[in-house]
Amino acid sequence: MKYAFSFLAVIALILIAGLGSQVPGMQYLFGIVIPYLAIMLFVGGFVYRVIQWAKSPVPFSIPTTCGQGASLDFIKQDKLDCPTKTSEVVARMFLEIFLFRSLFRNTKSELHDGPKITYESSKWLWLFALLFHYSFLLIVIRHMRLFVDPIPFWLSAIESVDSMLQIGAPTLYLSSLALLGGIVLLFGRRLINPQVRYISLNNDYFPLVLIFAIAVTGILMRYFLRTNIDIVNIKNLAMGLVTFSPVINVKIGAIFYIHLFLVSTLLAYFPFSKLMHMGGVFMSPTRNMANDSRAKRHINPWNDPTIKPHSYAGYEDEFREFMVDAGIPVEKELSATKDEA
Amino acid sequence: MYNKGTIIPGLIIFVLFVTFPIWFNGLKAATVPKPELPPGGEKKCVESVEYMRANHMQLLNEWRDNVLRDGNRTVVTVEGKDYRKGLQQACMQCHSNKEKFCDSCHTYAAVKPYCWDCHLSPKEAVSKEETH
Secondary structure: OHHHHHHHHHHHHHHHHHHHOOOOOOHHHHHHHHHHHHHHHHHHHHHHHHHHHHHOOOOOOOOOOOOOOOOOOOOOOOOOOOOOOHHHHHHHHHHHHHHOHHHHHOEEEEEEOOOEEEEEEOOHHHHHHHHHHHHHHHHHHHHHHHOOOOOOHHHHHHHHHHOOOOOOOOOOOHHHHHHHHHHHHHHHHHHHOHHHHHHOOHHHHHHHHHHHHHHHHHHHHHHHOOOOOOHHHHHHHHHHHHOOOOOOOOOOOHHHHHHHHHHHHHHHHHHHOHHHHHHHHHHOHHHHOOOOOOOOOOOOOOOOOOOOOOOHHHHHHHHHHHHHHHOOOOOOOHHHHHHHO | OOOHHHHHHHHHHHHHHHOHHHHHHOOOOOOOOOOOOOOOOOOOOOOOHHHHHHHHHHHHHHHHHHHHHOOOOOOEEEOOEEEOOOHHHHHHHHOOOOOOOHHHHHHHOOOOOHHHHOOOOHHHHHHHHHHO
């Protein structure tokens, strides 16, 4: 019942915003103060976390190598899974960030007759993740129509593609359905797969439930609970927020404040949670380093600069007499060095 | 801080993305559209102003389905006045200027209703008649 807490927390947030925004004067808190605080926390926290990561040294060259490394000419190198050049690292990172390639390695072990155990790529996670992340991105971009004026053409283009089925009025967005589907599948995966369920924590469930609630409130507001949801008033408030002159002089339905409060919560929560994988994917040394430790020496930033590298030849020069005394074989004999001296 | 050369530009790009609406608008809020009231001076509509502002698209969609899909052309009577279900037959009779009424808000909110894929605005209707 670990996930029950996440549901309770989100229900509490909905009640706070739903009831709170109905108190006269509190609209300024929920419509202006909290969104500003949330976006400041988001940007500030995000930059802070990235800088903290950037300050952490990478003591070793630790790219994950998942293929044949560069070797002799007649052995084919797996350039994406064991990159040695920056261009190959960039290609690997690109596929990772845009297509979540490493989720292909989500394997499922199965026991067959024989007995034989197989580890097959289970691509469901990859599919759900793609569905979820891209529809969320599309939704964020689509919302920009409420924040900019005039509307750039690409924004209208995205919007008309997203609503191309022309179902109902206001027209149904395909990305809304895809986002809901993606969340339900990702959540269901945590419930149904026993191993994943065992390792799932509240901080895995909470963001899913929160984003689910954001999607549901958004859909309810757009299609069902339209009382006092006049898009002109909402855009006026949104434009006010981004031009630092916000005003609320009309009644906007409670569902709007609930939606906005949940989004503010997500923004404020973002930098201090697992959601920081958005920035972390770029910073991950197991992905963004080239596997070239045999060609280029990786300098550990922790190294004391006063301690110089000590080669074996230098070591033997220093301890030759003692080594010979102890009967340890040496590369250069003692007499030879004495002659040189 | 390590790898400043890539991390700082990356963070700048991130902040530019997030603050897109701020620099795109240049701190100039657009003027809120004021749709033109019926030039004929009519004061009554089929529903209240608040309802129409929030729900007119759903009402029109319902009428469209009634008329075109179910063949139900029952006249809507509100406070003794009859309205035939239809954009041109009811709405545009009073709100005769599409550009100053419909488009003012739709442009502001980036809404592109597909009413006009089939319907003609009164202005267009007049120009069509002249060419025939």
